[in-house]
Amino acid sequence: MSTSVTSSPQPQPKTQRPTKPRHGAKSLAAVVLLVAITIWAGIGVQVDLPAIAANWRNATTNIIQLLQPDYGFFPKTIPALLETLQMAVIATVIGSALSLPLAFLASRATNPRPKLLAGVRFVMNMIRSVPDILFASILVAVVGVGALSGIMALVLFNVGIIVKLVSESLDGEDAGAQEAALAAGASWPKANRAAMLPQILPSFASQVLYTFELNIRASTVIGLVGAGGLGILIDNVRSFFRYHELSLIILEILVLVLVLESLSAWLRKKLV
C-alpha cells in the first residue's frame, strides 16, 4: 500500500503514512524462544495431568473437609493470632525506626558520598532479594523457635522495603531548602534534618502503614518455619491432616488481612 502511494504521480501528500516497522521475524523468534523455555520448564517440573486426575478422589475428600471449617477450634487459635499481631506491630515499629536514617544514606539527594551511597544501596538490594521466610528459617536456627526470630526476619524485610521507597521519594523532593541550609554553613546531617526530613515525613508515615499491611500477611506465614504466630499452627494442623482446622485458620487470615488492610488504609487517609 505504501509503495502505491510513493509511486503515484500526484504531488506527495504532506501527511504520508509512515511505513510500519517490520517485526515479523523478531516476534516469531521471541515466540519460539518462549515456547521452548516453557516446554523445557514443563519437562523440568514433570507436568503430569493424569496423576492429578488419579489423585482426584483423595482430593475431593480434602476439599469437602476444607469447605467445612471447624469453628470450635477458634479459642485455641487466639494466642497464635495475638502473637501474629504483636509480631507485625513490633516489627513495623523497629523496622521503620531503623529505616529512616538508612533511607537518608541511600538517597542521592541527601548523601554526598558516592561510595557510601553505592554501598548502602547494594546491601539493601541484597536484603530485598532474600524472601522473608528464608530470613525466618535461618533466624529460627540462630535465635531459636518463637516470636523473636519472626520479628527479626520481618524487621530485615521491612528495612529493605522502607529504605527503597523512602529514599526514592527523597530523590524526588525539592532540594531548595537543603541547598540554602548548606549555603548558610550547615553540615549535611543538619541540612537534611532541617530541610529534607519535614518534607519526607508524610510519605514515610504512609510507607510505614503500607509495610504494616505487608507484615500482617508475612507474619501469618513465617511461622511455617518456626518463627511464631499463626504459621506454627498451620504447620501443626497440616502435618496431622486436620483440614477442618486448617480451613478455619485460613479463614481467620483472610478476615484479619481484609480488616487490618482497610483499617490501615483509613488511618493512612486520616493521618497522612
Place this chain on the structure above:
Amino acid sequence: MTVQQPNPTARPVKPTSKLRTTLWLLVSLVVVAAFWSVDIKWSALADFPAQLIKYVGLMLFPPDWSKFGEAFMATILSVQMAWIGTVLGIIISFPLSFLASKGLAPRAVNAPLRFIFAVIRAVPEVVIAILILSVTGLTPFTGALALAVGSIGTLGKWGYEAFEGVDPGPKEAVRSTGGGTLALIRWGVWPSAAPEVLSFWLYRFEINVRASAILGLIGAGGIGKMLQDNVQFRNWDAVGMLLIVVVVVTMVIDQISGAVRNKLIHGTWRAPRLAS
C-alpha cells in the same frame, strides 16, 4: 481564638485536629501494648550481635562449594516452577481480566471476578500453596499450580486496570466502524495495553521466582527444600553457599527481566542498575 493582627510576617498557627491526636494516641497505645505483652525474652537480644557474627562466619567464611552442582540444579527446578506457574497464571487470568473490565463485559460478570481476584490477593501466596498442595500432593508441578493460582489475583487486577485505562480514542474508532466486542479488544484495547500487560507478566515472574524458593521450604522441591534440609542439619557452610546462589539467581533474573521490561515500556534495553 484571639483576633489576628494583620501582620504579614507572623507565622500562621498550625491547625490541630482532635481526631488526629486521638488516632496517634491509639496507635501509640497499640504499639506499647504489643511490646509489653509479647512473649519474648528480650535478654536474648544481648548476645545476638555475637551470635550473628558467629553464624555469618560459619555460613560465609568460607561457604561450602562442594554441593554447588546440586544447588544449581535445584535452583533451575525452582525457576522452572516459577515459569510454569507464571505461564499457567497468564493463560487463566488473561481472558478473565477482559471479562472483569468495565465496558468489555457486563457488570454482572465484572463484579464477581473482581471479588475473586481480591480474595486471592488477600491470602498470602504460601497459604494458597498450602491449600492447593493439601489437595494435590507435594510435587514441583503442584507447586507450579499453586503459583499459578496465586498469580491470578494480581495478574487479573493489573490486567483489568490496564484495559480500562487505555486511551478511549481507538475504542471509539472501532465502535464507530461497527466493530463487535472481539474487534474492540483486538484493535481498540490490546495494542495500547500490550506493553504494560507484558511487563506485568514479567514482574509477576520475578515475584514467582521468589515465591518458588519459599514453596520449597514447605516441601515442594527446588532450592528452598535443599535450604531447609541444610538448615535443619546445621550445615552452615552449605547454607551460606545456598544463600549466595539464591541471591545471585534472583538478582540475575531481576536484571534480565528488568531489561526486557524497559525494552517493552521505553524501547531500550537497559537493565536496572544494581547500586543505583
